[in-house]
Structures are given as C-alpha cells and as structure tokens.
Amino acid sequence: MTILEGDSGLIVIDPVTSIETAKAAIELYRQHRGTREVRAVFDRTDAGDPGQDRNPCDRRY
Structure with missing residues (x-):
C-alpha cells in the first residue's frame, strides 16, 4: 500500500x-x-477471488 499526499487529499495505490x-x-x-x-x-x-467481496473504495477507510 502506497499513500501519496495530493493537494486535495490522499491518493492510495494498491x-x-x-x-x-x-x-x-x-x-x-x-x-x-x-x-x-x-x-x-x-x-x-x-x-x-471474485467471491471475496472487496471494495477498495469503501468509505470505512
């Protein structure tokens, strides 16, 4: 997981x-x-796994 600091917030990669x-x-x-x-x-x-039900954009981050 890589976190970049942008002008308007964070950008999370992988x-x-x-x-x-x-x-x-x-x-x-x-x-x-x-x-x-x-x-x-x-x-x-x-x-x-398509059954994993993973959403990387989940608002719980």
Whole structure:
C-alpha cells in the first residue's frame, strides 16, 4: 500500500486486501501525518477471488 499526499487529499495505490488492515494503515498514517481525506484509490492488483467481496473504495477507510 502506497499513500501519496495530493493537494486535495490522499491518493492510495494498491490498498491491502482487507478493510481492517487498510483502516489500520490509514490510522497509522494519520497519527504521523495528520488527518486528510482519501480522494482516490488505484488498485493495480488482480481481481483475486471474485467471491471475496472487496471494495477498495469503501468509505470505512
């Protein structure tokens, strides 16, 4: 997972595979860099298991 700081918020590249882990990563980032809204998510990984029901744009980030 890569987090870029844009002018209007964060850009997340290749988020991790679970919402819980992604949320923990964003919280760790915010502890050290401050609160910024996630504005874009780019997931360059394979779709994986179609039954996994993963949404990288989930607002719980």
